[in-house]
Amino acid sequence: MARFSLLCQNRATEVKNRATMSSPDAVLQSLQAHPDGLNISELLGLHPDIPRRTLQRWLAVLVTQRKVRTAGAARARRYIAIFTDPHEHGGDRFPAHIPLSADSRDILAYVDQPLTARNPVGYQRDFLDAYQPNKTRYLSEPVRRQLHAMGDTGQIERPAGTYGRAILDRLLIDLSWASSHLEGNTYSRLDTRELIEHGQAATGKAAAETQMILNHKAAIELLVDNADLVDFNRHTLLNLHAALSENLLSNPADEGRPRQHRVEIGKSVYRPPETPARIAEELDLLLDKLARISDPFEQSFFAMVHLPYLQPFADVNKRTSRLAANLPLIRANLCPLTFLGVPEQAYSRAILGVYELTRVELLRDLYLWAYERSTQEYLAIKQELAEPDPMRLAWRQRIRETVRQVVLQADSNPLDVIRNSLTDLASEEERKEVADLIIEELRRLHEGVLARYGLRPAEFQHWREKQR
Template sequence: MSSSSDLLNSIQSSGNGLTLAELLVEQPGLARRTAQRLIAGLIDHGQVIARGEARARRYFGVVTSVSDGFPRQIPLSADSQDILAYIDQPAQARKPVGYQRDFLDAYLPNTTWYLSAAMRRQLHSMGKTADIDQPAGTYSRAILNRLLIDLSWASSHLEGNTYTRLDTRELIEHGKAARGKSAIETQMILNHKTAIELLVENIDSAELNRYTLMNLHSALAENLLPNPADEGRVRQHAVDIGKSVYRPLSKPQQIEDALSALLAKANQIHDPFEQSFFMMVHLPYLQPFADINKRTSRLAANLPLFRANLCPLTFMDVPEQAYSRATLGVFEMTRVELLRDLYVWAYERSTQEYLAIKQDLAEPDPLRLAWRDFIKQTIREVILQPQVDPLASIAQSVAQRIPEQEQAEVHALIVEELRRLHEGVLARYGLRPSELLAWQELHRPMRTR
C-alpha cells in the first residue's frame, strides 16, 4: 500500500507537478479518497503546495533548505547539518554501531548541559505560565482536556497513525472510533490518553523512577505488543531499529544496569527542560522496552514540565521524518544537536498553541478541585455497586465526608459527572468498559433524565 512518503517522492520527482489523476496512475494501488487525505496531510506539513482548481489542480514538492524531512522553518545549526549529511547517506555507507555506555556515563547532572544556558532561558521564557508558583500539576490539570487531544494525536502521528486531530477529539471526548481506521490506531490513541492521565493525575507522586516509567510504558503498550508479557517490563531479547545501523544492547542485565544509571542521573537534574531533553535522548537510545520506547520518552519528557507548571511539549506540527532523522543522529552518532534543535523548535510551536488559548481556559471549579479525589472515589464506588441506588449512595457518601455548607454543591457535581460518564473517561476513575456497561444495564434512565 502506498504511503504519504511514496506520494511525496512521486510529486518531488516531477518537474512540473502532478494532478491527482496523474498521481493515481503512478500509485495504482491507492484509492482516490486515501490519496486526497494523504495529500492534505503533506500540504498541512508544508511539504507540498497546490496550484490551480478542480481537475487542473497540480501538486508540487516544497524545496527545503537542508533535507526533505526538515522544513525550512526549523532553524538548524551547522552541527545539525553535519549530522543530517551523515544520516542521509544510504545505510550501507554508515558504520554499524552498538550501544555506547560511555555516552551515558560521561553525562554529569548539573555540570554537563545538552541545552545551553541561553537555550534554557529561552525555553523558560516561552513556557512560563501564570501557574508557575502554584502546586505541581496545577497548569496541566487546567488544560487537561486540550492536552489529551493534542499530545495523543501528535505523538501517535509520529508513529504513522492516520487519525486526524478531529478523529482524535471524537474518540477521546465521545468514545467514537473513526471509520476506516485500524483497531491498532484506535488503541494507540486511547493508550496515549490513559498514559497522559496517569501522569497528570499522579503528578504529586510521579517521578522519573522505575515505577513511573514501567507503568507509563504499560499504559502506552496495552494490547499493542505481540507478547503482552512485555508490557511495562525491561525487554528480555534483542531488537533491531528499522532503517538504522544501530544495534541496542541485548543482554537483560546490561539493560537493567544502564536503565538504573539513566534514571539516577535524570533525577539529579535540576532544570526541568534539561531533564526533559535528557529523557528524550537517552531513553530511546537505550531501548529498554521491546517496543514503544520513543512514545514512552515523549511522555516522560513532559513530566518535568507538568511538575513545574510549564507549557507542555505536545509535538504538534513536528514532521515524522524530521523526528526520525534527529533520533538516528543520537542512535548512530551519539550526537544530540539535531534533536536539540528540533526540541527547541517543537517547544516553541507548543507554547504558541497553549499561550494562544490561555484566555479561553475556564478557571477550574474550586469546589471540584478541592474534592476531586472524593468525587472520583464516589463515582467508582457507585459504578462498582450497580445493585445499589446511585443517588442514595451519593447522598450517603456526601453526608459522611463533606461539610454541611458544601454538601448540596458537591452532590450536584457528582451527579453531573455520573451522567456524563462514558468509555473515554473511565481511566480517570480506575474503571473498565465492562463495569460501566454492567451499571448502565440497570440504570439507563440515569443517563438521560
Template sequence: MSTNTSASNLLLQTIQATNGLSLNQLLEQHPNISRRTAQRLISELIGSGQIVATGKARSRRYFAATKSSTVLVGFPDYIPLSSDSRDIVAYINQPLAARKPVGYQLEFLAAYQPNNSYYLPQTLRLQLHKMGRTKLHQEPAGTYSRAILNRLLIDLSWASSHLEGNTYSRLDTIELIEQGKVAQGKALLETQMILNHKTAIEMLVANSDSVGFNHYTLMNLHSALAENLLTNPADEGRIRMHAVDISQSVYRPLGAPQQIQTALDMLLTKVNQINDPFEQSFFMMVHLPYLQPFADINKRTSRLAANLPLFQANLCPLTFLDVPEQAYSCATLGVYELTRVELLRDLYLWAYERSTQEYLAIKQSLAEPDPARLVWRDLIKTTVRDIVLHPEIDSLIKISDTVANHVTAAERTNVQALIIEELRRLHEGVLARYGLRPSEFSAWKKVQQQ
C-alpha cells in the same frame, strides 16, 4: 532475493515511474502486498532516502527522491536548524553502507553531570520557560495538565501515534477517545496504539503529583503503551531480554539484560538529580531511546516520559503536534549513531513552540481552580463513576453516604454540592476523565429520564 526485498523494489519502481502516489494508489497496483507490509516498506524507503513523502493522512503522497531532495530529507524549511544540525542531517542522509556501525556508548551517559552539564543552554531554558509558563505555575503539581486533560488526550495521543506511522486523522482520534468510535478501514493495531496512549497519559496526569522517574513508573508507562502490541506480551513493562536491531540504522544497542539494567539505573539516578524540568524532559528524549531498554515502543515511552516534568511544573505540555515523522526519525538517529544532540534539540525547541501556540488561548483564559475541587478531585471522580455505573442506586443517597464517610463535617456541604454539579454537567465530551464509556453514560441517562 527475499520476498520483502522484491516487494520493496516493486513499490520503489512504481513510485519512481510516477509523479506521486498515495498509499491506496500503490496498493491498487500491487494487490498482493498487504497494507501493513506496504506501510513498513515505505517507511524504510523514506528512511534510506530513496523516496520522500509530502502531506498528511489521506493527502499523503510518495515521490522518488532527487539529489536536491536528499540534502535535508525530512526537514522542511520552516524548522530552523543550526549548522551543527545540518551536519548531522547530511551524515544520516548517507546510505547505510557509508555510515560507521556503532554500539551503545556508556560514556555518553556517564559523562553527563546533572546541573553542571546541560544539553539545553541557559538562554534556551529561559526561552522555553517563557513559552511554557501558565497561570497555574504555583499550584500543586499536575494542576494544569488535569485542567486541560481532555484536549491533551487528543493532541498527544494523535501526534505521538502519527510519529509511529499511525494513519488515524485527528478527527478519527477525537471520535475514538471521546465516543469510543473506531475509524473504518484502519488496522486494529492503529486503534490499539491510540487507546494505549490515552491510558498512559491518564495514568501520568492522574499521578503527576506523586510519581517520579523510577523503575515502577517507567515500567508501568511502557506497559500501558505496549498493551496488546508486542509479539511477546511478557515483554510489556519489563527490561529487554534479547538483542534488537534499529531499522535503517547502523546503531546496535546493548544486548545483555544486566548491562541494560545497569545503564538504566544510571539514567534514572541522573535524571532525578536534574533541577530544570526542560532539561529533565530533553534528557529523557535523548537517553531513553538511545538505551532501548524495552523490546519495542521505546520512543513512545520517551515522548510521554518527557512530559512528566512539564506536568509536575504546571508547564504547557509537549504534544509533538505537526512534527514531521522523518524529521523526528532523523534527529533520533543523530543521537544513536553520533551521540550528538544538536539536531534533536533544534527539533525539540520548534516542537515545543508549536505546542505552546496551540495552548496559548487556554493559558490565557483558564480560570483559577477551585481549591475544594482540587483537594477532593479523586473522591468526586470516583463517586460520579460509581453512580453512572450503578444507575439503579439513588444518586443523592450515594453522594450523602460517601461524603459522610470521607469528608470532614465542615466541608461536607460544599463537597456534596460539587459532586452534584459534576453530575449535572456530565456529557460525552468529559467521560474520559471518569473512565466511563459512552454506552455506560447512555444507560445511566436513560434511567434518569424514566
C-alpha cells in the same frame, strides 16, 4: 557553539516578536501544522493579534498564490495548506523551514548517507556516564530561559498538574494524534477527536492504529492524574510503557517490562545493548540521573535523548520517551510538548544522530522548534482558561473515589452511596457542597473520561442501564 547560542538568542527575539505581530507566513505555518485545515475562528484563536478582516485578506492572497485551498462553505469553510514540494510533507528530506545550527547540519550530513557509508556502532556507556545532573547541560542557560518564557502558563505556583488537568481534553487529542502520527498512524486529527471524545473508531483503519490512539489517551491521563505523585522511577516508566504498548506487542509479557532479548533499529547501523542484566543496570542509572535533574526542560530533553538510545523495551521506546518528556512539564504547570506539526523525517533523523553519533544538537534544534510550535497552539487556551474551582481541587480525590463507587454499586441508590462516602466530613454545609460536585460529575460522566475514575466501559454501561 557560539553560532548555536547566537541562533537561540535570535530565535528568542523572534518568539517575542511573534507574540505581538503575526504575518501571512505565520498563518501559513499554522495551517501547515494542521493537515485537516482550520476555520477562521480557529486561526483567530492562534493569532489573536490579527484583525478578522486582515486575516481574511491574507487568506485570500494565500489562496490566490495556491499555497492554501478551501473546503466547505460559509461558516463551515476551512483553509488547508497545499504542499507543492513533496519533501515538505511526508517526503524524505529534512524540512528546510526548521532552523538548524552548524553542528546540526553536520549530524544531518552524516545520517543522510547510505547505510553502507555509516560506521556500525554499539551502545556507548560513556555517553550516559559523562552526564552529571545539574552540572552537565544539554540545554544551555539562554535556551532554558527561552523555553521557560515560551512555556509560562501563569500557573507555575499552583499544585503540580493544575494546568494539565485544565487543558486535558485538548491535550488528549493533540498529543495522542501527533505522537501516533510520528509512528506512521494514519488517523486524522478529526478521527482522533471522534475516537477520544465519542469512542467512535474511524472506518477503514487498522485495529492497531485505533489501539495506538487509545493507548496514548490512557498514558496521558496516567501522567496528568498522578502529576503530584509520580516521579521518574521504574514504577512510573514501566507503567507508562504498559499503557502505551497494551495489545500492540507480539508478546504481551513484554508490556511494562524491560526487554529480555535483542532488538534492531530499522534504517540504522546502531545496535542497542542486548543482555537483560546490562539493560537493567543501564536503566537504573539512567532513571537515577533523570530523577535528579532540577530544571524541567533539561529533564524533559534528557528523557527524549537517553530513553530511545538505551531501548529498554521490546518496542514502543520512542513513544514512551515522548510522553515521559512531558511529565516534568506537566508537573511544573508549563505548556506541554505536543509534537504538533513535527515531521517524521525530521524526528527520525534527529534520533539517528543520537543513536549513531551520541550527539544531541539536531534533536535539540528540533525540540526548540517543536516546543515553540506547541506553545503557539496553546496561547489562546492560556488566555481563556478559567480559574480552577478551589472546592473541586481540594476534594478532587474524594470526588473521583465516590463517582467510582456510585458506578460500581449500580444496584444502590446513588444518593445513599454519596452520603455514606461523606459521613466523615465535619460540616453539613461542606457535605452538601461536595455532594453537589459529585452529582455534577455524575451528570457529565461519559465514555471519554472513564479512565479518570478507574472505570471500564462495561461498568459504565451497566450503571447507565440501571439508571433508566
